[in-house]
Amino acid sequence: MTEELPRNTPHPSGPDAGQALWQACIEQLAQDLPAQQFNTWIKPLVAQVAGDFSRITLYVPNRFTLDWIRAQYAGRIAALVESLYGQSIVLELALAQRTAVSRTHSVAPSPANMGAVDPPAAPDDSARGALRNRLNAGLTFDTLVEGTANRMARAAAMHVAGMPGHLYNPLFIYGGVGLGKTHLVHAVGNKLLADRPDAKVLYIHAEQFVSDVVKAYQRKTFDEFKERYHSLDLLLIDDVQFFANKDRTQEEFFNAFEALLAKKSHIVMTSDTYPKGLADIHERLVSRFDSGLTVAIEPPELEMRVAILINKARAENVEMPEEVAFFVAKNVRSNVRELEGALRKILAYSRFNQKEISIQLAREALRDLLSIQNRQISVENIQKTVADYYKIKVADMYSKKRPASIARPRQIAMYLAKELTQKSLPEIGELFGGRDHTTVLHAVRKISAERQQLTELNQQLHVLEQTLKG
């Protein structure tokens, strides 16, 4: 929630506006959530909105509720507050002092309305289960849009969820940031639990695993640690690149890995790179990571980005016109998280200004983002970045030289120019030393096809894209 307020928009302010904002948020959540969830978790929350609307603090009665709200509802509440108010507000969760908070949803507790908070009702079994397995129930196969970019990873993940312990063990999913790796692994866990509610499933981020190892080490509780991890039916572990240089963690993970595979439990891992690209991880682990199925998730293609936008808008009960979705998708290309951010801005801007969603509105709402993009990615910038990366001279981008060591980076630069700028094929050809547009088309097709086949090239392109997008 760090986005900027669209300029020149009026803001509501003062305690009454704060009260009204939280009330509107509560009403929306009451509509969106099942009554039992709403009554158990949301209704008891006490909100305090800072006078300048920079921060909203939700007070909860105990640590258990705090963890639960953070895991299950914080993102949703933050997005809702932002979309209602039309600008970013930092959302904080805090433990309530029994005497220091109001029973109502007051935004600015005064001595008059201070009192004790009733603790929320005891969580039901599914809530306790979700806290244990750390799965986000909203991240399912149903809410994951399928496209060329994730088709193979999705199919493999579906297979694992339907028949864990058989094929593709371990399943190793890799790709750049915000492309849906975490979503996919949660979907595997949620599907398995839907089919077999008694299955022992755990989703864990690699950093948390590291921290569990450290705790077990300090407290000498490795038996409990092993009991916990080695007894699972499905271990979902996110971002294993974080194991780099952590020898003890790698050893414990190796043990868990062997134990789980021996009892035909399934392991699904994600990483920002393919196994052999992982730095500072022991060879014996790397080779095991690669011993099942390794699949990539690519940045979503245009049509997929459009579908994601339309679906996510629909989930917010908004119909986004296709032409607007195309406009946004053409301009926000890097990853789904950024697409979600752009959508949030557009919805907030539309609600706050009470205007229909149109291309013009999207242009205004995304003005900052669009100007950064236009500033950063030019063909000249691409030529320089690619030339530096492959250690050739920038002048070779325009020259007629043909050795592969030069021609290939040149083709890669042409491909990136087509992908990352709005320039036409003839315009790109012109900027590459007056080449014909068919030469550019050939380069774009060639690199695009090879990208699907060659993991190493794909990785290089990821690095270049990230560098160019800044």
Ligand SMILES: Nc1ncnc2c1ncn2[C@@H]1O[C@H](COP(=O)(O)OP(=O)(O)OP(=O)(O)O)[C@@H](O)[C@H]1O
């Ligand atoms: N294909 C998709 N359909 C719908 N939503 C998606 C899709 N891919 C990603 N998302 C959404 O985009 C956001 C970012 O995805 P996610 O956190 O899974 O990315 P990630 O690859 O794990 O990123 P990181 O490497 O930064 O952890 C999430 O809100 C996720 O639900």
